[in-house]
Every structure is written in C-alpha cells, then in structure tokens.
Amino acid sequence: xxxxxxxxxxxxxxxxxxxxxxxxxxxSVPPYLFWxxxxxxxxxxxxxKYTSAATLVKGINGFEAxxxxxxxxxxxxxxxxxxxxxxxxxxxxxxxxxxSYGKLTFGQGTILTVHP
Amino acid sequence: xxxxxxxxxxxxxxxGKDVELRCDPISGHTALYWYRQSLGQGLEFLIYFQGxxxxxxxxxxxxxxxxxRTGGSVSTLTIQxxxxxxxxxxxxxxxxxxxxxxxxxxGPGTRLTVx
Numbered sequence: 413x414x415x416x417x418x419x420x421x422x423x424x425x426x427x428x429x430x431x432x433x434x435x436x437x438x439x440s441v442p443p444y445l446f447w448x449x450x451x452x453x454x455x456x457x458x459x460x461k462y463t464s465a466a467t468l469v470k471g472i473n474g475f476e477a478x479x480x481x482x483x484x485x486x487x488x489x490x491x492x493x494x495x496x497x498x499x500x501x502x503x504x505x506x507x508x509x510x511x512s513y514g515k516l517t518f519g520q521g522t523i524l525t526v527h528p
Numbered sequence: 529x530x531x532x533x534x535x536x537x538x539x540x541x542x543x544g545k546d547v548e549l550r551c552d553p554i555s556g557h558t559a560l561y562w563y564r565q566s567l568g569q570g571l572e573f574l575i576y577f578q579g580x581x582x583x584x585x586x587x588x589x590x591x592x593x594x595x596x597r598t599g600g601s602v603s604t605l606t607i608q609x610x611x612x613x614x615x616x617x618x619x620x621x622x623x624x625x626x627x628x629x630x631x632x633x634x635g636p637g638t639r640l641t642v643x
Contacts, residue, residue: 455619458631458633461631508627513578514559514576517573518571
C-alpha cells in the first residue's frame, strides 16, 4: 500500500516570497506522483506529475517539483508567490498494476495563504 | 472542450433518505473514479470503473454505497439510508485509460449535507 504525508496543514508566505510545500510518500513499487490544487468550491486541477521521465518536473503557473527517491520526497516549489496562488494543495501517489489502476492516494492537503 | 460535470452541485437530504449523485465524464475517457472529500477523512478513493466494470470497489465505506456506470459514460453513485457521517463533497474524475500516468480530470463535486 502507498501513502502520502504533507508536512504542514497551513503555510503562509508573503507575495513575492518562495513557496515550499512538502510531500513525502511511501510506496513499495515505483510511484507516480502528482500535485493538485483546489480553489474554493472547485474541483481539483493538476499542477504537475512525475512519471519517472525526469526528476525535476515543471508544471503550470510557475510551479515545479523534484522527485528525490533517497528522501522519498516530492516537494512543490515556486520562486515567487502571487496572491492568486492562495488555495489548497494536495500531493498524491499512484502505482500501476494489481487492482490499483491509477487510484490516487492523497495527502491531507496544505492550505497556502499569500499575504500582500 | 467540456470537462467532467457533476449533478447536483449541492444536495441536502434528511437522514435515512436515499440519494443519487451523477457524473458525466469527458467523452472518450474509459476510466472513471469516485472520491470523497470530508473534513475528518480528507480525500478518499471510493470506486474505480474501467468501461462499465468496477474492478476496484475497495473504498466504498459500507453496503449502503453503490455505483454503476452505463454505456461506458455516465456514472451514478447511490447512497441508501443516508447518515450524517455521509456528509461530504463527492468528487468524480475521469481519465483516458487505466494507466497510472494518465491525468485524472476532476469535476466540481457534489456537496452532500445530511440533516
């Protein structure tokens, strides 16, 4: 079975500051890793995904994440926060094979607040 | 193009009543997933469809929950004899296929409140 831990349920940054949202995963087989963003009263939108091609993954809206197998981490970063980045962010893991077939296991989410 | 749609967007029901939640996936997407988002449990997987078959129902919390998919398209999640702990946002997602690398596209969800 796989699991995801997001460190910090709330993160607050100033506009223009670095955004760092932490995600650690557990999986007995090579994982696929995802970051999703959820704005209030909306569904989830994919920011980026890791599928074993490149360890540094670039996504939409200036976000990127680096897969570090040795640390079992997939932290999300953005060099300069915008007010529009305020939302809840979810890290998720999926594996192929068995009956899982793409089923996503999510972390508990991190609410990002951006201050002017 | 059209994304995943869900109806109703909000549903308030009395404890003990049955409810049906609908999901219209993106055309051509063969895989369909239901998830539940609640304050206490976060985002949890409920059931996965490939075509009209459900190879993984492991996330359904009780036998009061059931789901079907017809024509490889629309899916309905039914909750019988609703309980207050069923209150949550129910999210549907679809993807091109069952491979884990495929992106899942999420609908806006149905917010269910059981009073």
